[in-house]
Amino acid sequence: MRIDPKSHVPVYLQIVEEIRTSIAAGVYLPGEVVPSVRVLALESQVNPNTVQRAYEELERQGVIESRRGVGKFVCRRGQHSAVAQSESAVRGEFQRGIDIARAADLPVKRIRALFEECLADSRKAEAKS
Amino acid sequence: MRIDPKSHVPVYLQIVEEIRTSIAAGVYLPGEVVPSVRVLALESQVNPNTVQRAYEELERQGVIESRRGVGKFVCRRGQHSAVAQSESAVRGEFQRGIDIARAADLPVKRIRALFEECLADSRKAEAKS
Amino acid sequence: MRIDPKSHVPVYLQIVEEIRTSIAAGVYLPGEVVPSVRVLALESQVNPNTVQRAYEELERQGVIESRRGVGKFVCRRGQHSAVAQSESAVRGEFQRGIDIARAADLPVKRIRALFEECLADSRKAEAKS
Amino acid sequence: MRIDPKSHVPVYLQIVEEIRTSIAAGVYLPGEVVPSVRVLALESQVNPNTVQRAYEELERQGVIESRRGVGKFVCRRGQHSAVAQSESAVRGEFQRGIDIARAADLPVKRIRALFEECLADSRKAEAKS
DNA sequence: GTGGTCTAGACCACT
DNA sequence: GTGGTCTAGACCACT
Numbered sequence: 001m002r003i004d005p006k007s008h009v010p011v012y013l014q015i016v017e018e019i020r021t022s023i024a025a026g027v028y029l030p031g032e033v034v035p036s037v038r039v040l041a042l043e044s045q046v047n048p049n050t051v052q053r054a055y056e057e058l059e060r061q062g063v064i065e066s067r068r069g070v071g072k073f074v075c076r077r078g079q080h081s082a083v084a085q086s087e088s089a090v091r092g093e094f095q096r097g098i099d100i101a102r103a104a105d106l107p108v109k110r111i112r113a114l115f116e117e118c119l120a121d122s123r124k125a126e127a128k129s
Numbered sequence: 130m131r132i133d134p135k136s137h138v139p140v141y142l143q144i145v146e147e148i149r150t151s152i153a154a155g156v157y158l159p160g161e162v163v164p165s166v167r168v169l170a171l172e173s174q175v176n177p178n179t180v181q182r183a184y185e186e187l188e189r190q191g192v193i194e195s196r197r198g199v200g201k202f203v204c205r206r207g208q209h210s211a212v213a214q215s216e217s218a219v220r221g222e223f224q225r226g227i228d229i230a231r232a233a234d235l236p237v238k239r240i241r242a243l244f245e246e247c248l249a250d251s252r253k254a255e256a257k258s
Numbered sequence: 259m260r261i262d263p264k265s266h267v268p269v270y271l272q273i274v275e276e277i278r279t280s281i282a283a284g285v286y287l288p289g290e291v292v293p294s295v296r297v298l299a300l301e302s303q304v305n306p307n308t309v310q311r312a313y314e315e316l317e318r319q320g321v322i323e324s325r326r327g328v329g330k331f332v333c334r335r336g337q338h339s340a341v342a343q344s345e346s347a348v349r350g351e352f353q354r355g356i357d358i359a360r361a362a363d364l365p366v367k368r369i370r371a372l373f374e375e376c377l378a379d380s381r382k383a384e385a386k387s
Numbered sequence: 388m389r390i391d392p393k394s395h396v397p398v399y400l401q402i403v404e405e406i407r408t409s410i411a412a413g414v415y416l417p418g419e420v421v422p423s424v425r426v427l428a429l430e431s432q433v434n435p436n437t438v439q440r441a442y443e444e445l446e447r448q449g450v451i452e453s454r455r456g457v458g459k460f461v462c463r464r465g466q467h468s469a470v471a472q473s474e475s476a477v478r479g480e481f482q483r484g485i486d487i488a489r490a491a492d493l494p495v496k497r498i499r500a501l502f503e504e505c506l507a508d509s510r511k512a513e514a515k516s
Numbered sequence: 517g518t519g520g521t522c523t524a525g526a527c528c529a530c531t
Numbered sequence: 532g533t534g535g536t537c538t539a540g541a542c543c544a545c546t
Contacts, residue, residue: 005326008137010529017229024233047327047531086233087243093226094247097219100146102251104153104215114216115244118223122231139536165518176538181520189318197392197519198434198545266395268521275487282491294533305523310535326534327530344491345501348484352505355480358404360509362411362473372474373502376481380489397544434546 001044011046015054016061017089023063023074024082033071034064061085130173140175144183145190146218152192152203153211162200163193190214259302269304273312274319275347281321281332282340291329292322319343388431398433402441403448404476410450410461411469420458421451448472 003014019034028034037055041048055072058064063078063085075081094115101111132143148163157163166184170177184201187193192207192214204210223244230240261272277292286292295313299306313330316322321336321343333339352373359369390401406421415421424442428435442459445451450465450472462468481502488498 005530006324008139008142010137012529013137018232021229021232024235026234050530083233083235086229087235087239090226090230090233090235090240090243091247093222093229094244095251097222097226098247098251100150100215100222101219102255103147103150104212104219105150105155106153106212106216106219108248108252110216111219111248114219115223118220118227119237119240122224122227123237126231141536166520167518178539179537182536184519195393195519196546198517200518266397266400268395270521271395276490279487279490279492282493284492295535296533307524308522311521313534324534325530327532329533341491341493344487345493345497348488348491348493348498348501349505351480351484351487352502353509355477355484356505356509358408358473358480359477360513361405361408362470362477363413364411364470364474364477366506366510368474369477369506372477373481376478376485377495377498380482380485381495384489392545399544437545 001040003044003046012050012053012057015040015044015046015051016057019054019058020061020063020082020089021086023079024086026079028074030074030076030078032074034074036071130169132173132175141179141182141186144169144173144175144180145186148183148187149190149192149211150215152208153215155208157203159203159205159207161203163203165200259298261302261304270308270311270315273298273302273304273309274315277312277316278319278321278340279344281337282344284337286332288332288334288336290332292332294329388427390431390433399437399440399444402427402431402433402438403444406441406445407448407450407469407476408473410465411473413466415461417461417463417465419461421461423458 001015001018003011003018005011007014019028022028023034034055035043037048037051040046041051044051055064055066059066059072061081062075063081064072065075066072097115098111101114106114130144130147132140132147134140136143148157151157152163163169163184164172166177166180169175170180173180184193184195188195188201191204191210193201194204195201226244227240230243235243259273259276261269261276263269265272277286280286281292292298292313293301295306295309298304299309302309313322313324317324317330320333320339322330323333324330355373356369359372364372388402388405390398390405392398394401406415409415410421421442422430424435424438427433428438431438442451442453446453446459448468449462450468451459452462453459484502485498488501493501
């Protein structure tokens, strides 16, 4: 759980993203339970209210569902929803980057170069860990 | 000037981005004056204080400089700074998108495909206008 | 907190100086919380926005950092930064004084005498209190 | 005439200081005429109104006097007043520096060292020019 | 008219 | 309660 408290994105949305991508990646499979609010709050050094709010959002998105007194579970089609929504989030970021680049009049070649640099950095970082 | 009041990104930072990309694109050249605080506030339907704050940030970034009672001007090396900072902003967006994608375990091929789709969409949109 | 509303120096910069010298002097140690925006505003009879602006400047200077909903804290190396920046502020004042003195053609001996007088006054004032 | 448009000190007061130190240094002797508002405005790249305001202040201080249709002249005791006021301005700067230093808990030894460094810098700069 | 600073008061995100 | 952002409106210094 990597939360950036200085980001403009509200913390609860950062948590939504984190959990959603975990589900998309198959860390939590359909029918399985996700970490409790308390546990996740401790792990990510965040107030339980904030985690609660994140889980409400994921429920609204149809990714998880809540069983009172038991816990929260990944929906049957939860992984599909999560993948779809992650892709849509990824698109959003790329689109924003491209918009800035085009407004600044960067040539397409340069935009692609910047993207490939980022991708290479990310793969190097992964290889290390 | 397109300001999205619903964005998580503060309005003043959206203005920073807008002006910075304009300078990067050569709309305002080094030594030239940028729109006055009051004019920009009227144009973008935003409070003058918010515009002022955006301009303070651009001054801190070394893109513009201010002459009291006269106006604000693009610094000699202002366009270079603006381009550099735009590229760094673009990188930031791409990195964030790639991070989400990798956390969701999307294959590199799929990540590139998503990027190329976004790029193609953006070029189509431009061709239209 | 002594704020002089008649000074040419903006109030928010006077606050920056006050807090910075307190941190330099070890009143607030690294990792400790500094007074909240509202509390400081009440204490110094100043609008909260003005205090906020001062704290933003200190954050930019790497002296304090902010945790949303929690408070503002002295950075690990915050005391060092504060001392360095205080010394630089002191130099600035001395330089300005010396510049005026030399432009008015005061002999070096006289400049030193003026400085020692000020220093002696300051020590006397301290001894009293 | 060195005017710093970014200083917190109003430009007209910077001009007052400049002219006063010139008179203190004997550049303009008692009975002699000082540069006209127009000339000084051109030389220092400043609006004539601002220069006018500076001269009014110097007149109020008893350093110069105005003869309508002729010009502005250094008063009989103008040089003495100028020296006295320059010394007082110098003291003010030194005092402010010392105050910051003492509030930041710098040892007296360090304060003196900072002063001597500034003095040495100033003498080097003069030697060069 | 142009920039710089400040106040008063509001609303949001987070604890 | 704590920080972050924004609006509305004011006054000052300077052109």
